[in-house]
Amino acid sequence: MILKNVIKPTRKKLFLLVGLFIIAGAFLLASGKNESIQSSKTFADTALVRKHLTALTQTPQFRNHKNIEQLNAVAGYIHQTFNTYGDSTAYQEYKVDGKIYKNVMTSFGTENKKRIIIGAHYDVCGDQQGADDNATGVTALLELARMLKGQKLKYRVDLVSYTLEEPPYFRTENMGSYVHAKYLKDNNIDVYGMASVEMIGYFKDEKGSQSFPVGVLSWVYGDKGDFITLIKKFSGAGPFVKNFISNFKGSEKIKTETFSAPKFVAGIDYSDHLNYWNFDFPALMITDTSFFRNKNYHEPTDTLETLDTKRMTKVIDAIFLSIIHLK
Template sequence: MGFKNILKPTKKKLIFFVGFLFIAIVLFVSGEKKDRTVQTSPVPADSTQVKKHLVALTQTPQFRNHKNVDQLNAIADYIHKTFKTYSDSTGFQEYKVDGQSYKNVIGSFGTENSKRIIIGAHYDVCGDQQGADDNATGVTALLELARMLKGQKLNYRIDLVAYTLEEPPYFRTENMGSYIHAKYLKDNHIDVYGMASVEMIGYFKDEKGSQSFPVGILSWIYGDKGDFITLVKKFSGAGPFVGNFIDQFKDTNQIKTETFPAPGFVHGVDFSDHLNYWEFDFPALMITDTSFFRNKNYHKSTDTLETLDIQRMTKVIDAIFLSIIHLK
């Protein structure tokens, strides 16, 4: 997840206004929570495979940041090899930055369909650290989804895209891998139903006080325990894909899930690759454990494999998979 900017202090009246506005919106959007049966996946996510991919992504000779291009290429090759095992088609999207070549990796399923869904996650890290939650968890989701999607009858073409250069110094620039990919889709008039960014899905805490928010008053709605996954969408004009995906995700009942509809000025809502799809007017959302609002290892050397909750992360992958195969 990209760089956490320091925002200027907001006037007290605006804080209270935004807080109460969120209460009204979230109560309206969420409505009454009903008991649901847990959906059974025809191909469940495998925690052993999840752990294997997490190890491969984090236990590397060099850190997978923009300076270590050879390491990034090695990770890209690992992703490509895994995609190729399962997908209908696999390829690299290469581009140059400052004389160096960088690669997005794409694995496609249901290629007989014209309209497509993008499920994306970045594989680079910020600085010298493992980046276990940020964002080995998101890339691992793509790798496991590839195995799960093989042979499935799909209503849409599914493109799993592993991006490079999401992190600083390229965050919010045209050098982000997701910017390159989203622009390609726009320039080529490709029919995109929507995009989901998988951004940090492995960190959960059940202790009180383990969850914070961009507006503190939101703890009245969501509680202060970091025990849920969040689906972040635009405040308005999100598009039918986003609403349908959220409905399907919640209906799986795999994991406690909250929806966060937020205006763009709220701190953190566009801190991932979905921001570039918003830039090109594609419907998009982010699937996240809320990043630095919960995980204090964010962009630190302490973001390691040992801090992850693999069992709950596996449930998130199951929910994404079930959402994809049930989308109409």
């Protein structure tokens, strides 16, 4: 996820209107009722979560775009884990500046035509572990692979771990998610929807630990960083997004908020889902709100020790239940 300055309209009137506009949408989203969904005997394993987080963060080099050998080693670890559980596992390779970069993909329920994409990027920004950003998202995919094995699914499920989400490639055609989304579009693949798992491991219960792109939103959501957020398009999200959100909240695994706002509001499209939006696929982001909460964002202090793996595991459970109960 890429950090930019929070947008500050130059006129106070515009700022107030935007704030009220978003708050109205937030209240509308919060007013929807979500029925509880049936639980499952399959759960994310906290020990495996920690194992994967350690493997992704405790590496000889940092997994950024400059360290291609390290990126390949991480891609290999993801591929090996995916291959243990998936119906089919593959690399999607492409070239940037003469170097080969790799997305890693595995699929379940391949007998189904219509598919959903659950994605997370495995590269980091600069010289840092990137524990929350985004070892947590990749770990979710690795655990989901184990949990989905043998499940009877209504849709094909593709788990995709992307390369080159971070600067200097963010918002360019070199993003792994751009390459993947374009492939789906070019080949007319029937996609029900996509969910980007972007930073899901940082939680704080202290007052003042949560900030927002528009300050008055704290009136709606409170100022404690104790929830996970599902971010959707402001309009035209589609049935996949609506169904996924309903299932996620209905799982009752973790305190959850939904958020929708125009693209100019900071943070709305700061992850891989933006490329699926750009190719007109329904998509949403699952996030702990990144830099609006986690001040270790894009810093060397984004380490394994800062994560709340217990609550992170609950997020993975909620994603799993959202997938298997999709209508």
